[in-house]
Amino acid sequence: MKDEVENREDRVANLKGMGCSRKRVEDARFTQGKGNYVDDIKLDGMLFGDFVRSPYAHARIKSVDTAAALEVPGVLAVLTAADLEPLGLHWMPTLAGDKQMVLADGKVLFQGQEVAFVVAEDRYAAADGIELVEVEYEELPVIVDPFEALQSDVVLREDLVGEDGSLPDGAHGPRKHHNHIFTWEAGDKEPTEEVIANAEVVADESMYYHRTHPCPLETCGCVASMDKVNGKLTLWGTFQAPHAIRTVVSLISGIEEHNIRVISPDIGGGFGNKVGAYPGYVCSVVASIVTGKPVKWIEDRMDNLMTTAFARDYHMTGKISATKEGKITALQCHVTADHGGFDACADPTKFPAGFMNICTGSYDIPTAYLEVDGVYTNKAPGGVSYRCSFRVTEAVYFIERMIEVLAIELDMDAAELRRINFIKKEQFPYTAALGWEYDSGDYHTAWDKALTTVDYEGLRAEQAQRVEDFKAGKTRKLMGIGLSFFTEIVGAGPVKNCDILGLGMFDSCEIRIHPTGSAIARLGTISQGQGHATTFAQILASEIGLPADSITIEEGDTDTAPYGLGTYGSRSTPVAGAATAMAGRKIRAKAQMIAAYLLEVHDNDVEFDVDRFVVKGAPEKFKTMKEIAFAAYNQAIPGIEPGLEAVSYYDPPNMTYPFGAYVCVMDIDVDTGVPEIRRFYALDDCGTRINPMIIEGQVHGGLTEALAVALGQEIAYDDMGNVKTGTLMDFFLPTAWEVPNYETDFTVTPSPHHPIGAKGVGESPHVGGVPCFSNAVQDAFRPFGNRHTNMPHDHWRIWRTANELGLHD
Amino acid sequence: MPDKMHIKLNVNGKDEEFLAEPRELLIYTLRERLNITGPHIGCETSHCGACTVTIDGKSVKSCTMFAAQASGKSVTTIEGIGGPDDLHPLQEAFKEHHGLQCGYCTPGMITRATKLLEENPNPTEEDIRFGMAGNICRCTGYQNIVKSIQAAAAEMNAAAASSSEAVGNKTVEAAE
Amino acid sequence: MIPAAFEYYRPQDMAGVLAILEEHGDDARVMAGGHSLIPMMKLRMAEVPHLIDLQDVGGMSGIEVGTDSIRIGAMVTQSDIIDDASLAAAAPILREAALQIADPQVRYMGTVGGNVANGDPGNDMPGLMQCLDARFTLVGADGERDVPARDFYEAAYMTAREDEEVLTAVTIPLPKGGYAYEKQKRKIGDYATAAAAVQITKEGDVCASAAIAMTNLSDTPVYSEAAGAALVGTALDDAALTAAAAAMLNDIDPTEDNRGPIAFKKHVAGVILRRAILRAWSRA
Numbered sequence A: 001m002k003d004e005v006e007n008r009e010d011r012v013a014n015l016k017g018m019g020c021s022r023k024r025v026e027d028a029r030f031t032q033g034k035g036n037y038v039d040d041i042k043l044d045g046m047l048f049g050d051f052v053r054s055p056y057a058h059a060r061i062k063s064v065d066t067a068a069a070l071e072v073p074g075v076l077a078v079l080t081a082a083d084l085e086p087l088g089l090h091w092m093p094t095l096a097g098d099k100q101m102v103l104a105d106g107k108v109l110f111q112g113q114e115v116a117f118v119v120a121e122d123r124y125a126a127a128d129g130i131e132l133v134e135v136e137y138e139e140l141p142v143i144v145d146p147f148e149a150l151q152s153d154v155v156l157r158e159d160l161v162g163e164d165g166s167l168p169d170g171a172h173g174p175r176k177h178h179n180h181i182f183t184w185e186a187g188d189k190e191p192t193e194e195v196i197a198n199a200e201v202v203a204d205e206s207m208y209y210h211r212t213h214p215c216p217l218e219t220c221g222c223v224a225s226m227d228k229v230n231g232k233l234t235l236w237g238t239f240q241a242p243h244a245i246r247t248v249v250s251l252i253s254g255i256e257e258h259n260i261r262v263i264s265p266d267i268g269g270g271f272g273n274k275v276g277a278y279p280g281y282v283c284s285v286v287a288s289i290v291t292g293k294p295v296k297w298i299e300d301r302m303d304n305l306m307t308t309a310f311a312r313d314y315h316m317t318g319k320i321s322a323t324k325e326g327k328i329t330a331l332q333c334h335v336t337a338d339h340g341g342f343d344a345c346a347d348p349t350k351f352p353a354g355f356m357n358i359c360t361g362s363y364d365i366p367t368a369y370l371e372v373d374g375v376y377t378n379k380a381p382g383g384v385s386y387r388c389s390f391r392v393t394e395a396v397y398f399i400e401r402m403i404e405v406l407a408i409e410l411d412m413d414a415a416e417l418r419r420i421n422f423i424k425k426e427q428f429p430y431t432a433a434l435g436w437e438y439d440s441g442d443y444h445t446a447w448d449k450a451l452t453t454v455d456y457e458g459l460r461a462e463q464a465q466r467v468e469d470f471k472a473g474k475t476r477k478l479m480g481i482g483l484s485f486f487t488e489i490v491g492a493g494p495v496k497n498c499d500i501l502g503l504g505m506f507d508s509c510e511i512r513i514h515p516t517g518s519a520i521a522r523l524g525t526i527s528q529g530q531g532h533a534t535t536f537a538q539i540l541a542s543e544i545g546l547p548a549d550s551i552t553i554e555e556g557d558t559d560t561a562p563y564g565l566g567t568y569g570s571r572s573t574p575v576a577g578a579a580t581a582m583a584g585r586k587i588r589a590k591a592q593m594i595a596a597y598l599l600e601v602h603d604n605d606v607e608f609d610v611d612r613f614v615v616k617g618a619p620e621k622f623k624t625m626k627e628i629a630f631a632a633y634n635q636a637i638p639g640i641e642p643g644l645e646a647v648s649y650y651d652p653p654n655m656t657y658p659f660g661a662y663v664c665v666m667d668i669d670v671d672t673g674v675p676e677i678r679r680f681y682a683l684d685d686c687g688t689r690i691n692p693m694i695i696e697g698q699v700h701g702g703l704t705e706a707l708a709v710a711l712g713q714e715i716a717y718d719d720m721g722n723v724k725t726g727t728l729m730d731f732f733l734p735t736a737w738e739v740p741n742y743e744t745d746f747t748v749t750p751s752p753h754h755p756i757g758a759k760g761v762g763e764s765p766h767v768g769g770v771p772c773f774s775n776a777v778q779d780a781f782r783p784f785g786n787r788h789t790n791m792p793h794d795h796w797r798i799w800r801t802a803n804e805l806g807l808h809d
Numbered sequence B: 001m002p003d004k005m006h007i008k009l010n011v012n013g014k015d016e017e018f019l020a021e022p023r024e025l026l027i028y029t030l031r032e033r034l035n036i037t038g039p040h041i042g043c044e045t046s047h048c049g050a051c052t053v054t055i056d057g058k059s060v061k062s063c064t065m066f067a068a069q070a071s072g073k074s075v076t077t078i079e080g081i082g083g084p085d086d087l088h089p090l091q092e093a094f095k096e097h098h099g100l101q102c103g104y105c106t107p108g109m110i111t112r113a114t115k116l117l118e119e120n121p122n123p124t125e126e127d128i129r130f131g132m133a134g135n136i137c138r139c140t141g142y143q144n145i146v147k148s149i150q151a152a153a154a155e156m157n158a159a160a161a162s163s164s165e166a167v168g169n170k171t172v173e174a175a176e
Numbered sequence C: 001m002i003p004a005a006f007e008y009y010r011p012q013d014m015a016g017v018l019a020i021l022e023e024h025g026d027d028a029r030v031m032a033g034g035h036s037l038i039p040m041m042k043l044r045m046a047e048v049p050h051l052i053d054l055q056d057v058g059g060m061s062g063i064e065v066g067t068d069s070i071r072i073g074a075m076v077t078q079s080d081i082i083d084d085a086s087l088a089a090a091a092p093i094l095r096e097a098a099l100q101i102a103d104p105q106v107r108y109m110g111t112v113g114g115n116v117a118n119g120d121p122g123n124d125m126p127g128l129m130q131c132l133d134a135r136f137t138l139v140g141a142d143g144e145r146d147v148p149a150r151d152f153y154e155a156a157y158m159t160a161r162e163d164e165e166v167l168t169a170v171t172i173p174l175p176k177g178g179y180a181y182e183k184q185k186r187k188i189g190d191y192a193t194a195a196a197a198v199q200i201t202k203e204g205d206v207c208a209s210a211a212i213a214m215t216n217l218s219d220t221p222v223y224s225e226a227a228g229a230a231l232v233g234t235a236l237d238d239a240a241l242t243a244a245a246a247a248m249l250n251d252i253d254p255t256e257d258n259r260g261p262i263a264f265k266k267h268v269a270g271v272i273l274r275r276a277i278l279r280a281w282s283r284a
Ligand SMILES: Cc1cc2nc3c(=O)[nH]c(=O)nc-3n(C[C@H](O)[C@H](O)[C@H](O)COP(=O)(O)OP(=O)(O)OC[C@H]3O[C@@H](n4cnc5c(N)ncnc54)[C@H](O)[C@@H]3O)c2cc1C
Pocket: B045, B046, B047, C029, C030, C031, C032, C033, C034, C035, C036, C037, C038, C039, C054, C074, C100, C101, C102, C103, C106, C109, C110, C111, C112, C113, C114, C115, C117, C118, C122, C123, C124, C125, C165, C166, C167, C168, C189, C190, C191, C192
C-alpha cells in the first residue's frame, strides 16, 4: 500500500497530534444548536419534579401539609422526609463523610433547603403545587458567623450530639464543640512557632476569602428513569463524575451497580458545581421508582446560587517570618472554614481542607504549620473546588497576600521578595514543609520573562509618578500593579493518598482500533467545555500514529466508559490524559510486533516513526499504522491474538504542579471606587502543551472567573441567613463589556513523571488570577498605607478603602 | 384555570399553531413544545441571554416573553440561522476562532451576533463588546468571541462586496 | 420560575383596554414590553390575574419632534430612541441615557411608557423626564389628563396614575443647552448605584438655567430644584458645584443595598453629579 503523504513534516501535520491548535470537533453541534444537554432530554410520559424550599435559615418544621397541593390538576405526588424515611433515603452521605438531609427531617439548616418534592405532569402544575404545600415553621436562632457558631449554645446539628450531650467523633476525628466539624493539621507546630518567635521580621494578617459560587451557565439537573420491567435505572444528569454518582446511587438505593446506567450528556460548564450529589438526584430517582415514569428535575438559577455548591468561605490568619534581607524562615496559617449546615465539601477523604497545605506556595519555606477548623453554620452546604483543585485557590491567595504584606513589613519590592524566595530549579523535586513533593519547576525563568515583558521597572516608575500627581491634585486615579506567582497542585491523584468515599482517584482509557485504521477511545472523565474530544484524540494521534480526525472520543456513559473519577481539579489531562497515552502505548507495543512480522524482521529491528513502524536503518521499509490495524484483524499472525485494543487504568505516582506568573495593571477611580483593568499579562507553564488554542481559551476563561471573584462575585447573607445575591443582578458575572483583553504567554517545564509531560491548565488562571487582581487593587493603595483589605473589591469596598485611608478628605 | 389560547407562530420559516396556557413562556414553547432546543435557559431573569432569539427583527430574551405575546410573529432561533449544508459565517467563525467551550451560551451568542452585524456590519471591538453585553459566557472570557465576530464580519463584508461586484458586472453586461 | 396563571388580552384599541381595566380594577394590569413586569410575575412578586398586552393598540409608538416640544408615544422602545436621528439631534440626552439602560435585548423590548409608569426607583427614565420637565399623558374612562413628571412619583411603585388609567405619551419641551446623563453601575444589566440627569443653558459665561434629577437614590426619582438653583447665575466655579452637590444631597435619601452603604451612595451621588454638570456645561 502506498502512503499518500510521504514527507515527514506533512505526515506529522496530517496527524493533528500534540502541540497543534486543532479546531474542536465538538463545535459543529454546539454552533448549530444541536448540543444535547440534560434539559434537552424529553422522554415519553416524563414528569417534572421541583422543590418546596425553606424561606428560613434555621427553623424547626412542625408540619408539612400536602393536601392542597395534591388537589392541583397534574400534581401526582408530593414527597416529604416521612415518605423517604422507610426507604432510608431521607438522609444521604456527603462526599466529605458527613450526611445531609435529602428532604428536611424535622428542621432546616439553611435558606433554600429542600423541604418537599412536588412531582407533576408539567412544570406549570409543579410550580402551582409548590405554592400550595403548607409548611409550618418554628424559627430558631440563626448563626451565619463561624466564630459565633463555635461560641454559641445553639446546636445546629442535633443529630451529631449524643443523648447525654456527648460529642461523638466526626469523619475527621474529634470535635471541639457541637458546631465544630473537624480540626486538620499539617506541618510542625512548635518548631514553626519557635522560628517565628525568634525571627528578625514577622508579618501577620487576617483575611477573609468570601463565599462565592461556580455558577456555570447551565444549572444542575437530571432525568431519572426507572424501567421496572427490566429493573434498570437510567440517570442522565449534569455529573462531573458519572461513575462516582453510579456508585453512590447504588450504595444508597441498594440497586446493584450493573442495573444502574449514569449518563452525562453535554454539560454547560461545571467549574466544580456538578461534582457533588444533590437531593434533586435522589428525589428524582425515588419519584421515578414510585411513579414508574421518567422524572426530570432542573434547578433554576436562584436554587442553584442558594443551594448547590458554594465555594471558598475561608477565614485565614497568617504569620510569616523572614530575615532582614527578606529570606522567609517560617509560615503559619490558621483557617476557620465555614462549611454551612452539612459538610459536603468535595475533597479527597484524607484532605478535609483539600490541598490547603500547598499554602507555602512557590517559595522555599523551611518550616510551616497549618491548622484548619471546619465549622457548621446556617448556610448552604458545599465547599467545592470552583475552577481549582481542592482549596488551592484559597492557599494561593493566602500566600500571595502574605508575601505582599511581608514586602510592606520589609519595605521591599514584592517582585524582588518573590524572586529571592522562589524554590530554585535545581531544588526539584522539592519537598515542601507541609508535605507535598513538587515534581518540577523553573520559577525564576518564568518570573523574569514576565517582568521583562511588562517592563516592570517602567511600570513602577509610572506608578511613582502617578502617586506624585495624585498628591499634587493633578489626578484622582491611582495605579495598581498586581503580581502573582502561583503553583497549582492538580491531577488528584495518587490512590495511596487520594480517594473520595473510598473510591481511588485513578482514571482510565479504553481504546479500540478499527480494521480500517480509525479508532474509538472511551474515558472515565467528562468534558464540560474543556474540549476532551479534541485534545485526547490529539494525545492518541501522537501516540498511535493515526490521525486525530479518525479517532472518536467518548465519555460520560457508565455502561460503555471504563471506571473513572471524572473531571474536576484539572485532573483530566494529568490522570485520564496519562491513561490515554499509556493505553496508546499498549496499542503501539502490539503494533510493533505486527509490523515486525509483516516486515519479516525481529521486533527490535523496527521503530516507531510518526504514523508507521520502519525498519531501523531502512526507512523505505515500513508499515503504516493503518496497514498494521488492518493486518491485526485480517491476518493470522502466529503468537498474536487478533484485534487491536487496549485498556489502561492510570494511578499517577504524584500530582502535577503547573505554575505561572501574572501581572495586572489597574487604574482606580478613588472617588467612585471603579477599577479599570488596563493590562493583564499571564504566563502559564503547564508542561507539555497539547493544544495551544485550547490552553489559551482556558486561560481567558479562568482569568475572567478570577476577575469576577476578586472584583465583586459573592454569595452574601444577612444576619437572618437570607441570601442577598440570589439572581444574576446581584451575583456578579461579568459581560464582555467588563472584561479586558488578556495577553498570554508560556514557558514549558514538562512533568517528569507524566507520560507526556503535561500538567493541566484549566484552573491555573483562576488560581493565579484572583490574587493578581486583588493585589492590583491593594497595591494601588499601598503608598497610602494600605496593608490588606478583603475581597470582593467591588466599587463600594474600594471606595471604603480610599475613604479609610483619608483619600477623600 | 384560564382557558388555553390559540397561538400562531412562524418559527424558522415554519408555521406553528397550538393551544397553550397564556403563561407559557416562549422559551418553553420553543424547547418543550416545538423541540427546538438550541435556545437555552441560563438565568430566567433576563440577564444571561442564553435564550436569545430574533423576533420580527429584534433580539429578544425568550425567557421574558410569553408565547401569547409572540403570537402572529416570526421567530428565528439558532436552528434557523444555519445547518450542516448552509453554515452561517458566524457559525464557521466561532468554530475557527475557538469562540466557545461548553457551548451552552453559543446559540444565544450567535443569534444575537447575527442581529448585531445587521445593525452594524463593521463593528469595532468596543461595539462588539457593548452590543453583546446582553449575553453572558462563563467559559471563554469573551476574547475569542469578539475575535469570532470580527472574523465573521470581515467574511460577510467580503462576500457582500464580491456579490455586489458580481451584480455590478451583470448590470454592465445587461447595459452592453 | 413560573408565573401564576392569568387571563391574557390583546385589545386592538384603547377603548378595549379601558373596558378591561374598568371591569377587573386592581386585578388587571397593562403590559408594554414586559421587561419589568414579567420578571416580577415569574418570581411571583406580582400577581396579575388579567394581563392586558398593549402591543396592538395603535397610536403609541410615534416620536414627533415639533418646534417647541417632543412627543414620544408610550410604546416607543429604548432602542427606538437610540435609533431615531431627529430625536438624537433635538434631545441627545435621551439617547445618552437610553444607551445606559440594560442591554441590547432588553432595550428592544423596554418601552418609555413602561419605564416611567413602573415606579421603580431604579428606572432611569423617570429622573430623566423630571430633568426635562416632561408631562405624562394619562387616559382613563373619564378622558385624558396630563401630569408633570415632577409631580408623578409618590413612593416606590406608587404614582399619580390611577389603576384604571393608561399612560399614552410623554411630552417634553424641546431641551436647550448642554446635557449629560451620568450613571454609575456595577455592570451592564444592573440598575444605577447613582445616576444624574443634567440639562444646562448658558448666557455668556454664566449659567442661565439648570435642571437636575437623580436616579435610584430615594424611593422615587429626585428632581432637585435647589441643586439647579445653586448653579444659576454662577460661572460654575468650584463653589457653585459644591453648593449644587450639597443641595442635591439634602434632597436624596438613599438606602443601603448590595451596591453599598448610604455614605458611599451619597458620596458617589455627589461625584456623579459634579461630572454630569461639568460635561453638560462643556456642551452648553
Ligand atoms: C436585565 C434588565 C436590566 C434592566 N436595567 C435597567 C436599567 O438599567 N434602567 C432602567 O431604567 N430599566 C432597566 N430595566 C427595565 C427595563 O428598562 C424595562 O423594560 C422597563 O423598566 C419597563 O418597560 P416595559 O415596557 O418592559 O414595561 P412593562 O414591564 O411592560 O411594565 C412595567 C410596569 O409599568 C406598567 N405599564 C407599562 N406600560 C404602561 C402604560 N403605557 N401605561 C400604564 N402603565 C404601564 C405595567 O403595568 C407594569 O406595572 C432592566 C430590565 C432588565 C430585565
